[in-house]
Amino acid sequence: MGSDFYSLAPAEQGERLTALAQSTLPHWNLEGAVLEIIKMRENAVFCARRPDGARFALRIHRHGYHTDAELHSELLWMRALDASGIHVPPLIPSRTGELFIKATHAGVPEARQVDLFGWVDGRQLGSAEGGVAGDYAEIELTFHTIGELSARMHNQASMWPIPSGFQRHAWDTEGLVGENPFWGRFWELAALSPDQRALVQRGRIRVARDLDAFGRRPETYSLIHADFTPENLLVDGEQVRPIDFDDAGFGWHLFDIATSLFFHLDADYFLAARDALVRGYRSARPLSDRDLDRLPLFFAARGFTYLGWVHTRHETQTAQELTPMLVDLSCRMTDQYLSRAG
Numbered sequence: 001m002g003s004d005f006y007s008l009a010p011a012e013q014g015e016r017l018t019a020l021a022q023s024t025l026p027h028w029n030l031e032g033a034v035l036e037i038i039k040m041r042e043n044a045v046f047c048a049r050r051p052d053g054a055r056f057a058l059r060i061h062r063h064g065y066h067t068d069a070e071l072h073s074e075l076l077w078m079r080a081l082d083a084s085g086i087h088v089p090p091l092i093p094s095r096t097g098e099l100f101i102k103a104t105h106a107g108v109p110e111a112r113q114v115d116l117f118g119w120v121d122g123r124q125l126g127s128a129e130g131g132v133a134g135d136y137a138e139i140e141l142t143f144h145t146i147g148e149l150s151a152r153m154h155n156q157a158s159m160w161p162i163p164s165g166f167q168r169h170a171w172d173t174e175g176l177v178g179e180n181p182f183w184g185r186f187w188e189l190a191a192l193s194p195d196q197r198a199l200v201q202r203g204r205i206r207v208a209r210d211l212d213a214f215g216r217r218p219e220t221y222s223l224i225h226a227d228f229t230p231e232n233l234l235v236d237g238e239q240v241r242p243i244d245f246d247d248a249g250f251g252w253h254l255f256d257i258a259t260s261l262f263f264h265l266d267a268d269y270f271l272a273a274r275d276a277l278v279r280g281y282r283s284a285r286p287l288s289d290r291d292l293d294r295l296p297l298f299f300a301a302r303g304f305t306y307l308g309w310v311h312t313r314h315e316t317q318t319a320q321e322l323t324p325m326l327v328d329l330s331c332r333m334t335d336q337y338l339s340r341a342g
Contacts, residue, residue, distance in 0.1 A: 016107035055119035122234030147280025171251030184308035203334035258298035303330030
């Protein structure tokens with residue numbers, strides 16, 4: 001049953017996932033909707049357009065990334081954020097009230113989790129490779145909004161009573177730099193030179209020590225989005241809305257901030273963006289200078305996760321395209337962090 005799926009070209013995989021998506025539409029009374037695939041990296045995301053023009057985002061999850069309990073927990077947090085006034089994509093339960101459904105198709109080898117959201121208008125902030133377009137005033141306004149959004153999400157997460165049975169992964173010391181990090185043993189990435197591998201190993205030891213020293217306190221650690229990359233922030237006028245909570249879990253607030261800035265580190269607007277983001281964050285939640293001084297630690301840790309991501313997905317086109325840039329950027333951030341740390 002679909003045993004050849006992973007040997008197919010992306011376009012052929014997309015055709016089979018489209019067929020699976022089509023079969024799930026009755027669960028949301030969307031018979032007759034037209035499907036268009038808009039993203040297929042790990043999850044496959046479709047625009048489902050009803051005959052009346054209404055649009056929805058249908059997501060087919062990659063196999064094995066989250067258990068049913070973990071996905072259910074992700075969706076519970078999104079509903080709680082929405083109820084608190086933070087404009088995340090609105091979850092649409094199935095006609096029988098389920099937050100997601102499980103679906104099978106002859107061309108796909110495993111049952112897949114599928115969920116549906118209301119459509120979110122806006123344009124992607126930018127891309128990992130290309131950064132952000134716009135003049136400094138526009139960029140500063142956008143990053144101020146991102147900072148305020150991050151702070152409001154951290155406020156909600158820090159005060160939200162975690163429901164019984166809630167399960168999500170952790171971007172903690174073990175999840176970032178332990179023996180088996182959440183995204184993989186990044187120091188084993190084949191693309192690293194011997195010198196780069198030694199640098200990364202030194203950085204890993206120092207990051208572990210400094211994360212443990214920082215500690216996990218409600219003021220600095222809670223549920224976080226953990227994937228505020230340019231592709232996952234939709235800009236609509238002066239609004240910025242977060243999408244894709246697939247990587248959300250428990251972690252340090254500074255990890256969210258580092259993620260928001262990581263792919264802009266080499267941009268000529270970086271300092272303006274960083275300062276605007278910090279101002280926006282502080283407009284909604286305290287952030288001390290002492291904590292902010294730890295940002296290089298979290299840039300190094302964030303870089304390690306991306307090395308792990310391309311290491312464990314080295315066969316994909318996306319990983320092959322991003323690896324040289326991520327190796328260079330991660331090693332430079334590690335070197336700067338170690339030099340600063342003394």
